[in-house]
Amino acid sequence: MQILFIVNEAAGHGKGKKVWHHLQQHLTINYQVAFTEYEGHGQELAKNWAQDAQTKKLIVIVGGDGTIHEVVSGVVHNEFIVIGVVRAGSGNDFARYFTTFQNALQIETYIQTEMASLPTDIGAVQLGNLQHEIFVNNAGVGFDAFVTKHINKSRLKFYLNKIGLGKLSYAAAVVRGLFSFERFDVTIRADNQELQFQQAWFVAMSNQPYFGGGMKISPSSKPDDGQVEITIVHGISRLKLLLVFVTVFFEKHTKFKEITFLQGNQFNIFVHANNIDCHTDGNYIGEIKEGTNIHCTVQHNAWQIISKEH
Template identity: 85%
Template sequence: MQVLFIVNEKAGHGKGKKVWRHLQQHLTMDYEVAYTEYEGHGQELAKNWAQDAETEKLIVIVGGDGTIHEVVSGIVHNKFIVIGVVRAGSGNDFARYFTTFNNAFQIESYIQKETTNLPMDVGAVQFGDQQHEIFVNNSGVGFDAFVTKRINKSRLKFYLNKIGLGKLSYAAAVVRGLFSFRCFDVTIRTDYQEWKFKQAWFVAMSNQPYFGGGMKISPSSKPNDGQVEITIVHGISRLKLLLVFVTVFFEKHTKFKEITFLQGNQFNIFVHANNIDCHTDGNYIGEIKDGTRIHCAVQRKAWQVISKGQ
């Protein structure tokens, strides 16, 4: 089996480089390696390497959720490519649910054994007239994207990563953002039903349970059930929202009446406010305007991940 390592040395503010150097020292098999050099490069590298595949190939990603998002975007619906990950990011939400490699021995054992890989869904989201984006973990509109934008600009994340506490950067940004974010109204529709929510904080679209560095925001989400799960937090005070973010680590937030969960294979979401932030897999997308249609759907069995027992 051909193997390509796609390495983001800047993941986790330099953690990717350290993880790769350690891993490389213990690899004895034949492999190729490519390094990401700019935003979106992971998608290009994966697409170019995979496009002529006629037999099974393995891409091992050394990076975080953003790099995983890019690489899967590049190989989606390619039946010959299998994805493995060595986690090296800050939040590592992918690794909290999906099987990952921990060391070189596991990777080489996987290559040597005949294994059954697992087909997984992706979420697909389109913001207005923009080209649709896929998401492996989740996509969001509102406060979670607002926080994501500020994390990506924050020096605090850099210092927390240096001492191994990078996941706390999300929690810190949540507390800071509570006092400056403005809520919005939102309408959500399917072919058969409509919901209206006043004073929404965010709408999270999930393909797996975790976001924000370990918060189990959507406990029922499964990436192979043909469904996308929507979490809407609405009509809640700032102080109570802070309590929600504390309880979400323990799945107690599901008891709050201000949190609504929806499940289906596609949704149309309309935000009634201007300049609302959006993200996919923690990658900041930009702002949308009042009335913009956000179409969210699921694409069945769109990629393959290594199975457990490696």
């Protein structure tokens, strides 16, 4: 059995390095290890290692949602690669839903079995004719991407991670951004219908329920049903939006009339404003211009994850 650990030592502002150091001390199997050194490196490492696979091989990611996004991007539609994760990020939304390894013993036990795996969907967004991105957890247009951009610039996440409260960095950035974000109008086309939303805060596209460090924004999302869920928050005051974010942790936000949920296998999203931010899996991917078609789809059974029987 071939196994590769892809380790992001910088994940969780150093948590990745600590987790890997502890993990490797308890490993008694043969393995290879590669360390990510720059943005996008995880995708390159995974793709290069997996490209000639003819039998099942296991990649274990030691990192957070961003590292998982990169590695899965490198092995999408490769039927021989199974993905496992040891959580080491700050938000860890992936680990809130998907099965992960907790220790070295679980990893070693798993590879001694038949390596049972589950086929899993991947979300995809096409930004006009220019940019194509996949997402494992979720993608977003508007306020959530705006928050993501500012988290990545802020020192607050670093200090919160140092004291074990990294997941609060998203909530803190939400509060700070409430008073500076400019709302926008949006049109969504799907299944021969066109829906208009005024004063939208964000449009979230989900492949699983969680985002933002534990907010269960899309409770009905399942990563194996061939569907993607769209959450539109619109026509709501700044103060009430703060209440929405509080209630998301308890799944009470679904009762707000200003939140619309859609489900399907593809959507076309048109933003009626300039310079609206976008993200995939918490990775800021840039701004879009007015009239850009954001084409969101789901690719069914696109990659393999370890099953719960390990």
